Amino acid sequence: MTCYVFPGQGSQKVGMGETLFNEFSNETKQASNLLGYDIQELCLTDPNNQLNQTQFTQPALFVVSALSYLAYQKENTTQPTFLAGHSLGEYNALFAAKVIDFETGIKLVQKRGELMSQASGGAMAAIIGMSATDIAKTLASNNLPGIDIANFNEPNQTVISGQKNDIKTAQNIFEEAGVRRYIPLAVSGAFHSRYMEPAKKAFETYLESCAFSEPTIPVIANVTATPYTQTDIKTLLAKQITHSVKWVDSITYILNKQETELIEIGPGKVLTGLINKIKKGIETNTVTH
Structure with missing residues (x-):
């Protein structure tokens, strides 16, 4: 019984995804075309010091974690029983559950990052x-x-x-x-708080035109710490911007379902460290590229 978890902001670092961009050259080109800038250059060298700006961080992390997942799936065809992501990482969990495709995920996190970057003070x-x-x-x-x-x-x-x-x-x-x-924290706004209400409202409007599929694997929502249903995806993605990330409750929910291994897919080991504090002795692994 395995759960995959995907990291959020704070896990980005220059050089991330180095082994992935050539392996997934088509997806890399697609991402760059959608975003309007070279995603490989941003992640590997960050020439303009943009990687830590949320409007760039969010697409970069989504792309690298998505490609990490695709690479891992090439070698491991067994499906996890649960998926979860921390804040931005939830979009990677929804991608892995086939709720959204790669293109939709990029568009969503780019819009989310743009809106969140506009909140100042x-x-x-x-x-x-x-x-x-x-x-x-x-x-x-x-x-x-x-x-x-x-x-x-x-x-x-x-x-x-x-x-x-x-x-x-x-x-x-x-x-x-x-x-x-x-x-x-080195952030530009008061994320996951009432002060993100303008971003939430604008994102709600953007989400109206988006289509979402039924999850093929249960995805634990940050807002509720319970699995998404197809009917609440838009509501919860908007709420996530202003609501707390219930990571402790999310991991506790998963562990109570007799999960025995949690695998962090994406840059860094932040979530692995948190999970080991929530439940000592749980088997954890990381997949980084």
């Missing part, structure tokens, strides 16, 4: 060494109602999202409260 921070419950209590007791919880990554790592001043103010509060680390 926000910030995010990772809090390590405090439970999500205690984080919520600390925010409430210190009169910081403008901060949302963006990612429930693992029991002792939670990401918060809000206006820059609030995230800056929160640093002193949480450090005084004894958290192990408070790490401001």
Whole structure:
């Protein structure tokens, strides 16, 4: 029993996909034509320092993880029993489940990245060494109602999202409260929070013209931590922009279904690290190119 998981923003790095672009030259050309720039050049050399800008990060990660999946499937024809992705990675899970094809996935993440990049004035921070419950209590007791919880990554790592001043103010509060680390993230906006509502509304409109197929493999949604149905795909993809990524609950749901192995497909090992914190002793593997 196996589950494939796909990473989100933060896993990108210059040089990713090096072994994939020649192997999948047709898909690489298709991606570059759709995006309007050379995706191979962006990923391998990043000549204009764009790889960490969300409007470029999202298509780049989607393409590399999608090609990684196709390469892995060449050698492993058995199907996983579940799929999941962290934030952007959910689009790779939907691609693997044949809900969307490669072209649709690229168009969706390009639009998503463009809309999210337009949100300014926000910030995010990772809090390590405090439970999500205690984080919520600390925010409430210190009169910081403008901060949302963006990612429930693992029991002792939670990401918060809000206006820059609030995230800056929160640093002193949480450090005084004894958290192990408070790490401001290098992002351009307050992702997965109420402040992304304009992006969500615009993305909802864009999604109206998109067609989605029934998942061939169950995909766990970030918003609900339960499997997608065909009828809720558009709703959940839009909601994901403003809602928390329930990664702990998603992995717990999968493990409760007697999954014995989780394989991270795409750049890096971020999710593998989180999963090992959620459940010690679970078998994990990574597939990177």
